[in-house]
Amino acid sequence: RKEVEQDPGPFNVPEGATVAFNCTYSNSASQSFFWYRQDCRKEPKLLMSVYSSGNEDGRFTAQLNRASQYISLLIRDSKLSDSATYLCVVNPTPGSYQLTFGKGTKLSVIP
Amino acid sequence: DAGVTQSPTHLIKTRGQHVTLRCSPISGHKSVSWYQQVLGQGPQFIFQYYEKEERGRGNFPDRFSARQFPNYSSELNVNALLLGDSALYLCASSPDSFNYGYTFGSGTRLTVV
Numbered sequence: 212r213k214e215v216e217q218d219p220g221p222f223n224v225p226e227g228a229t230v231a232f233n234c235t236y237s238n239s240a241s242q243s244f245f246w247y248r249q250d251c252r253k254e255p256k257l258l259m260s261v262y263s264s265g266n267e268d269g270r271f272t273a274q275l276n277r278a279s280q281y282i283s284l285l286i287r288d289s290k291l292s293d294s295a296t297y298l299c300v301v302n303p304t305p306g307s308y309q310l311t312f313g314k315g316t317k318l319s320v321i322p
Numbered sequence: 323d324a325g326v327t328q329s330p331t332h333l334i335k336t337r338g339q340h341v342t343l344r345c346s347p348i349s350g351h352k353s354v355s356w357y358q359q360v361l362g363q364g365p366q367f368i369f370q371y372y373e374k375e376e377r378g379r380g381n382f383p384d385r386f387s388a389r390q391f392p393n394y395s396s397e398l399n400v401n402a403l404l405l406g407d408s409a410l411y412l413c414a415s416s417p418d419s420f421n422y423g424y425t426f427g428s429g430t431r432l433t434v435v
Contacts (some may be wrong), residue, residue, distance in 0.1 A: 254426040254427060257423045295419070298364050307378055308355065309369060312365050314362070314363055314364050315364050316432075
């Protein structure tokens with residue numbers, strides 16, 4: 212089983228749609244969780260951290276289910292500018308400093 | 323404030339050559355990490371340095387090495403380049419050794435021919 216697995220995508224959605232990305236991780240001891248956004252041929256940029264209680268930032272909501280080792284990202288009212296690849300990221304080992312990235316899910320928001 | 327800066331932005335090398343990539347972290351950030359991103363994949367961890375000490379190493383061959391300088395800038399060195407080393411090399415900095423989510427530089431795109 213891969214350390215971090217994401218929906219294969221791509222997701223093609225119309226403007227204004229709600230879209231959800233899912234991610235599972237294999238190491239139950241993982242402590243830190245993030246969603247990064249990466250535009251074509253650019254560097255990844257931190258979108259939001261993911262907390263056990265769930266957290267929201269505007270149109271974006273992230274959820275963590277430790278029992279199921281599952282992370283989700285919900286985007287409401289999709290904009291054209293949301294088109295990007297979304298990377299699920301986990302710090303798998305407490306006390307270590309490496310991040311493990313999923314392969315990413317490509318989102319295209321269509322006019 | 324300047325973000326994470328990497329140089330060069332693009333590089334073409336021949337198989338068997340050596341390459342040095344450079345990174346300057348955000349001012350005040352003491353931790354630098356290096357990642358390799360092959361087309362179509364997520365970034366893969368190579369090294370992490372904090373206060374000039376190696377704090378983590380990913381599953382990469384000994385051809386890959388790195389170091390961090392007293393001003394917290396860092397170099398990634400790759401010897402005996404292979405075609406498979408062609409990738410985007412990303413440097414990331416964070417305030418300290420704990421992970422609060424890194425800030426990445428725009429990367430160095432290395433092509434090995």
